[in-house]
Amino acid sequence: MRHLSYLGLLAGCLLGTAPLELLLRTRVYARWRRLLVALLPGLVLGIAWDLYAISRHQWSFDRRYLVGLSIAGLPIEEALFFVVIPLCAVLTLEAVRRCRPSWPIDTEGDSERASQERQRRGAQRARSRTGSTEGDSERASQERQRRGAQRARSRTGSTEGDSEQG
Amino acid sequence: MTYTELVVGAVLAALALDVLLLRTALVRRRAFWVSYAILAGFQLLVNGTLTGLRVVRYDPDAIIGLRVAFAPVEDLGFGFALILLTLSCWVRAGRRQAGGSDDRREPTSARGKRP
Numbered sequence: 713m714r715h716l717s718y719l720g721l722l723a724g725c726l727l728g729t730a731p732l733e734l735l736l737r738t739r740v741y742a743r744w745r746r747l748l749v750a751l752l753p754g755l756v757l758g759i760a761w762d763l764y765a766i767s768r769h770q771w772s773f774d775r776r777y778l779v780g781l782s783i784a785g786l787p788i789e790e791a792l793f794f795v796v797i798p799l800c801a802v803l804t805l806e807a808v809r810r811c812r813p814s815w816p817i818d819t820e821g822d823s824e825r826a827s828q829e830r831q832r833r834g835a836q837r838a839r840s841r842t843g844s845t846e847g848d849s850e851r852a853s854q855e856r857q858r859r860g861a862q863r864a865r866s867r868t869g870s871t872e873g874d875s876e877q878g
Numbered sequence: 879m880t881y882t883e884l885v886v887g888a889v890l891a892a893l894a895l896d897v898l899l900l901r902t903a904l905v906r907r908r909a910f911w912v913s914y915a916i917l918a919g920f921q922l923l924v925n926g927t928l929t930g931l932r933v934v935r936y937d938p939d940a941i942i943g944l945r946v947a948f949a950p951v952e953d954l955g956f957g958f959a960l961i962l963l964t965l966s967c968w969v970r971a972g973r974r975q976a977g978g979s980d981d982r983r984e985p986t987s988a989r990g991k992r993p
Contacts, residue, residue: 718933721924743972750968754960761884770881770940777933797957798964800920805913805965815909818902818969 717777718789722796729803738806740799751798758794762786881940885955892959896966902973904966914961921957925949 732738740747763786765771773787781788809817879887896904904910926947928934936950944951 717931718928721927725920725924746968746971749971750964753967754964757963758960761888765881765884765940768940769937771934771936774931774933774935777931794960797921798960801913801917801961801964802968804916805909805968808909808913808916812909812912815907815912817904817907817909818973 714776715779718787719779719792722789722792725796725800729800732803732807736807736810738803738810740803740806747799747802750802751795754798755791755794759786759791762790762794881936881950881952882942885952885959888959889955892962892966896962900966900970902966902969904962904969910962910965913965914958917961918954918957921954922947922949925953925957929953 733741763784766785773790778787778789783791805817809815893905896902926949929936929945929948929950941950941952946954
């Protein structure tokens with residue numbers, strides 16, 4: 713059982729964060745392609761660093777706590793570490809954002825959420841067009857203005873370099 | 879290079895990536911720092927277990943010797959760099975995906991004409 717210590721700890725991290733995806737609907741595993749892109753740099757750099765540190769004897773592992781599988785001298789647990797921990801980090805960030813939607817991150821460019829918003833807006837407009845008194849459409853245009861201002865705010869509040877990148 | 883030197887370099891590199899290269903500026907976002915605080919707490923737990931059980935052992939010459947919850951203080955910098963790198967890439971990848979189909983750059987007048 714001792715051989716499973718490190719691996720079990722990593723499994724515990726995955727199990728512990730799973731409710732974030734299932735209950736809070738962070739949709740991190742669901743956006744797996746974006747997740748792979750996000751995890752790859754940390755995995756490559758982490759493994760390179762780890763191999764360097766092992767070769768320089770900066771740290772070492774007690775084999776009694778490892779399953780015994782290794783890739784190029786790197787225990788499999790260490791390679792998995794650079795997948796599991798960054799994955800937990802992304803889940804945590806998305807969970808915080810679910811709980812605090814008003815806290816902006818970057819340009820809020822989730823295409824799916826944006827298209828849902830677009831649909832919602834379209835439906836609203838259709839409603840106000842078909843059945844409505846003047847007051848309704850006036851209210852709708854106020855609402856539109858408000859949203860436009862909000863959008864502008866969130867745009868300017870985001871990274872300064874956005875506009876330069878075009 | 880010692881672990882200490884590498885960690886200082888990694889933290890600076892991660893900050894440069896976030897602020898200058900990918901321009902995600904997560905270090906200016908409350909959501910990032912709250913996430914990091916949660917993650918740092920769990921890191922002390924997981925890392926403390928690994929170093930407390932001596933699953934991982936460190937060469938005393940490679941670290942400055944200050945320890946937090948059994949683990950070398952350098953591990954905190956290592957964790958910070960790894961988390962910032964990953965989250966910056968995650969946010970940036972989301973922006974790029976959105977760039978093609980998102981209405982972010984669309985002129986306002988075109989919105990209503992969409993099916």
